[in-house]
Amino acid sequence: ILCRRFSEELRKNPLFSNQIDDKFYDMIFHASPLHDIGKVAIEDKILLKPGKLTTEEFEKMKQHTIIGATTLEEVQYRFPNNEFLNMGIRIARWHHEKWDGTGYPDGLSGVSIPICARIMTIVDVYDAVRSKRVYKDPVPHEEACEIILSERGTHFDPAVIDVFIQLQNELDHIWKNQ
Numbered sequence: 001i002l003c004r005r006f007s008e009e010l011r012k013n014p015l016f017s018n019q020i021d022d023k024f025y026d027m028i029f030h031a032s033p034l035h036d037i038g039k040v041a042i043e044d045k046i047l048l049k050p051g052k053l054t055t056e057e058f059e060k061m062k063q064h065t066i067i068g069a070t071t072l073e074e075v076q077y078r079f080p081n082n083e084f085l086n087m088g089i090r091i092a093r094w095h096h097e098k099w100d101g102t103g104y105p106d107g108l109s110g111v112s113i114p115i116c117a118r119i120m121t122i123v124d125v126y127d128a129v130r131s132k133r134v135y136k137d138p139v140p141h142e143e144a145c146e147i148i149l150s151e152r153g154t155h156f157d158p159a160v161i162d163v164f165i166q167l168q169n170e171l172d173h174i175w176k177n178q
Helices: 002-010 022-034 037-041 055-062 064-078 083-094 115-130 141-149 158-176
Strands: none
Touching: 002 022, 002 115, 002 158, 022 083, 022 115, 037 064, 037 083, 055 064, 064 083, 083 115, 115 141, 115 158, 141 158
């Protein structure tokens, strides 16, 4: 739901009006849950580890992006030209890329990161910060917003952060009710 809502607002920005349409809204709504599909191949001892991952464990964890995209590419082979799978692949592979190029798996930066992945990135971080995990307690909405806003232009696309600011008051309600 959050990815769709971000898309609706981003479409109002002339920079994105030719990339985002009604079909995009539906596609990102359905494809965004695939972002972590590659985690099914990551060992539980890493996924469920209560403490900080070692460098080796983190390298294995980072592989979920490639595994997820590759898995979806294998399905795409059977169903070529499927726009849902195309977007799912882009989201799965690049939702951990960062605007400044320091993300993974490919070190993409700026507009070379597909817009669907840039949207998923901010939604994924917001969800991760707000949610309880085996290794951390949940963070309140206000603190999550501060964390995300502090990474404008480094982790996140400034245009997507502008939408985040616009939606700040809605996010907590949407997140709690999804």
